[in-house]
Amino acid sequence: MRFVRLAPLAAAFFIAFAQPGIAKQVDSGVPGMIFDHDVPVTMTDGLDLRVNIYRPEKPGHYPVLMLMGPYGKDTGMADAPAYKASWAKLIAKYPDLCKKSSCRYIRFEAPDPERWVANGYIVIHADVRGAGASPGVLDPFSPRETEDYATLITWAAQQPWSSGKVGLLGTSFQAISQYQVAALQPEGLAAILPWEGAYDQYREIGYYGGILNVAWEFWWTHQVVPNQNGNATTPFVDSINGGKDTGAPLSPELLKQNRVDPVGALAKHPFDDEYYHQRTPDGSRITVPLLDVANWTDWSTEGYRVAASKQKWLRIQTGDHLTPFYSEEALALQKRFFDHFLKGANNGWEKEPRVAVQVRRPDGTSWRNAGAWPLPDTQWERYYLDAASGSMAPTLEAASPAEKSYQGSGDGLTFTTAPFTNETEFTGPIGVRLWVGSSTADMDIFAALRLIDPQGRDVTFTGNSDPNVPLDLGYLRVSHRAVDPEKSAEYRPFHPHLTSEPMRPGQLYPAEIEFTEPTSIVVPKGYRLALTIQGKDFGYGPNAPIVHAKDYDLPDTKNSGLFFAAHPNRDPSLYGGMDTVATGREHASYLLLPSIASRR
Known part of the structure; x- marks a missing residue:
C-alpha cells in the first residue's frame, strides 16, 4: 500500500x-x-x-x-x-x-x-x-x-x-x-x-514511454x-x-x-521505482465521488480508470488547457x-451520463454521452502497415514482408490510408504495434496520428498547450519494450519500465507504443489518416501545409504541439542511428483504432 x-x-x-x-x-x-x-x-x-x-x-x-x-x-x-x-x-x-x-x-x-x-x-x-x-x-x-x-x-x-x-x-x-x-x-x-x-507520476509526468x-x-x-x-x-x-x-x-x-x-x-x-510509487496514489483508496475532466491532447483518463469510487464521472473535452x-x-x-x-x-x-466526450471533426465538435469508457459500441480495427508502399489499411494483413529504414534524427516514415469513402468516427484509446530494429543498441519512437484533408494538408487541433496538434501522440524507448500482459489491453499496453533491455543491432523486436491519451475524430469522406513514425519529437515545419480545425477560434500558427521540447539527455550516437520498421505476415505492424459502430 x-x-x-x-x-x-x-x-x-x-x-x-x-x-x-x-x-x-x-x-x-x-x-x-x-x-x-x-x-x-x-x-x-x-x-x-x-x-x-x-x-x-x-x-x-x-x-x-x-x-x-x-x-x-x-x-x-x-x-x-x-x-x-x-x-x-x-x-x-x-x-x-x-x-x-x-x-x-x-x-x-x-x-x-x-x-x-x-x-x-x-x-x-x-x-x-x-x-x-x-x-x-x-x-x-x-x-x-x-x-x-x-x-x-x-x-x-x-x-x-x-x-x-x-x-x-x-x-x-x-x-x-x-x-x-x-x-x-x-x-x-x-x-x-x-x-x-495527470495520475501516473512516471508515465504521465516524468517519462513518456520511458x-x-x-x-x-x-x-x-x-x-x-x-x-x-x-x-x-x-x-x-x-x-x-x-x-x-x-x-x-x-x-x-x-x-x-x-x-x-x-x-x-x-x-x-529513469525507471518506475519507489520515487514514483510514493507519488502515484493507490487507486483502490480513491473512493470519494469523482468528476474527472480530461483533454484529448493531454491529461488524463487514467485517474478515472483506476479510481475505486463507485460514484465517478468522466468528461473528455477538446481545446486549450x-x-x-x-x-x-x-x-x-x-x-x-x-x-x-x-x-x-x-x-x-x-x-x-457517466461518460461524456466532445467528439472532434474538422468543422467543429459535438457531445456524445455514454455509460462506460471505452465507449460501449467500440469496435477495434487494425490498420496494417505496408513498408513497401507506405500505406495502411485493414486489408493489408497478408501483405508481403517488407522493411524500410530511416535516420533516427530525421523525419522518419509515414503510412497513409486511402481516402475514406464514408464518414467514419474513431473515439477512444488507440494502439500501435511495430516490429522495429536499429543499427544501435536502442531507439526512441515518436508516433503521431494525423488527419489529412483532400488537398493534402494536415488538419490540426487546439491542444492543451499548443494551437496546432495532431490527433494523438505516442512514445516508446525500445529498451523499455517489456510489457506486463496482466495489466495490459491491446489498446493499452502496460510497460513496467523496471529495466533496460538493449537491442542487438540488426535484430527485429516487437514494440507496443504508449499513447498517454485517447483520441476522437470523425473522418469525413475524402479525408485520410496518416501515422508518422520517427526518432524525434513530432512537429510541423515552417512550410508544412496545415489547416486548423474549427474546434476553437485561434489564429493560424506553425506551432508544433511539442510537449517534450529538447532532449539533451539523448545521446545522438545511440538514438540517431538507422532505424527500421518491418511489416507483413510474421512481422505484422499495425495501428489499432476505436471505430464507433453507431457511426458506421
Whole structure:
C-alpha cells in the first residue's frame, strides 16, 4: 500500500495543534464576501502554511472548496510575466468575464472565489510548502506535500464556519494533487473534481514511454521557482498588498537548498521505482465521488480508470488547457457536481451520463454521452502497415514482408490510408504495434496520428498547450519494450519500465507504443489518416501545409504541439542511428483504432 491513513488519535492530535493564528482580515471589495488573508495553519511537523479564506459574510456553516498550489495564491494573472499570455487569451475568449466578477481574485488555474462565495461556498487557497508565503522546502508532488494537503482538508472541515464537507477543485497541478490526497482519505473530504490532471507520476509526468520529459524545466524555471518562498527577486506581485508575497528574503544558497528540482530528480530515477510509487496514489483508496475532466491532447483518463469510487464521472473535452475551465458552461457543471455532493442538492446529478466526450471533426465538435469508457459500441480495427508502399489499411494483413529504414534524427516514415469513402468516427484509446530494429543498441519512437484533408494538408487541433496538434501522440524507448500482459489491453499496453533491455543491432523486436491519451475524430469522406513514425519529437515545419480545425477560434500558427521540447539527455550516437520498421505476415505492424459502430 502506497499511502497510509492517519490513525484517529494521531489525526486528532494534529488538528488540535493546527488552529489558525490571527487572521489578517482584508476588505475584499466584494459585497457579501469576507477575505481572511495569509492565515497560518500548522502542519504535522510544526511548520505553518499560509492560506487565503474567502467566505460568505452571512454567518452559517458552508461547504469548503479547497486548492493548494505553487503559483502564488496572491499572484494576479494579469500582473505576472509567466501568466500574462494566459490572461490575455482568457479575456479574449471571454470578454465579459470581469463583468460577472471583479476578477481581483482569479489566480492561475484556480477557481474564482467570488463566483463561489456568492453561491454559499467557502474557498480556501493555500500556498504549498516552500512557495509564496508558505516556508519550507519546495518539493512538488512529494509525500510531505500530500500530507500537508490532508492536514489542511481536515482542519477546514472542523472550523466553526464549515459544514464539515470539503471538495477539491483546480486544474493541472491542482488536479494532480487531488488524486494524491484523496488516497489518504482525510477526514472531511467529500468530493474531488480534477480538471486535466495527470495520475501516473512516471508515465504521465516524468517519462513518456520511458523518455525523459524535460519540458518540466520550463515550468519549474518560469512558473514555480519565481514564486519560491524567500525569493526576493521574484517578478510576481502581491495583488492584495502590493510588493512581494514570498516571505522574508533568503540567500541564493539557501533558496537552492530549499527546493528540489523536479527534472534533476526525474533524471536520477529513469525507471518506475519507489520515487514514483510514493507519488502515484493507490487507486483502490480513491473512493470519494469523482468528476474527472480530461483533454484529448493531454491529461488524463487514467485517474478515472483506476479510481475505486463507485460514484465517478468522466468528461473528455477538446481545446486549450486554461480557458475552458472558466467558461460559464464549466462553472455550471462544477456547481452542479459540488451542490449535489457537498450540499446534498437534489439536482439530478446522479442521472448525469457517466461518460461524456466532445467528439472532434474538422468543422467543429459535438457531445456524445455514454455509460462506460471505452465507449460501449467500440469496435477495434487494425490498420496494417505496408513498408513497401507506405500505406495502411485493414486489408493489408497478408501483405508481403517488407522493411524500410530511416535516420533516427530525421523525419522518419509515414503510412497513409486511402481516402475514406464514408464518414467514419474513431473515439477512444488507440494502439500501435511495430516490429522495429536499429543499427544501435536502442531507439526512441515518436508516433503521431494525423488527419489529412483532400488537398493534402494536415488538419490540426487546439491542444492543451499548443494551437496546432495532431490527433494523438505516442512514445516508446525500445529498451523499455517489456510489457506486463496482466495489466495490459491491446489498446493499452502496460510497460513496467523496471529495466533496460538493449537491442542487438540488426535484430527485429516487437514494440507496443504508449499513447498517454485517447483520441476522437470523425473522418469525413475524402479525408485520410496518416501515422508518422520517427526518432524525434513530432512537429510541423515552417512550410508544412496545415489547416486548423474549427474546434476553437485561434489564429493560424506553425506551432508544433511539442510537449517534450529538447532532449539533451539523448545521446545522438545511440538514438540517431538507422532505424527500421518491418511489416507483413510474421512481422505484422499495425495501428489499432476505436471505430464507433453507431457511426458506421
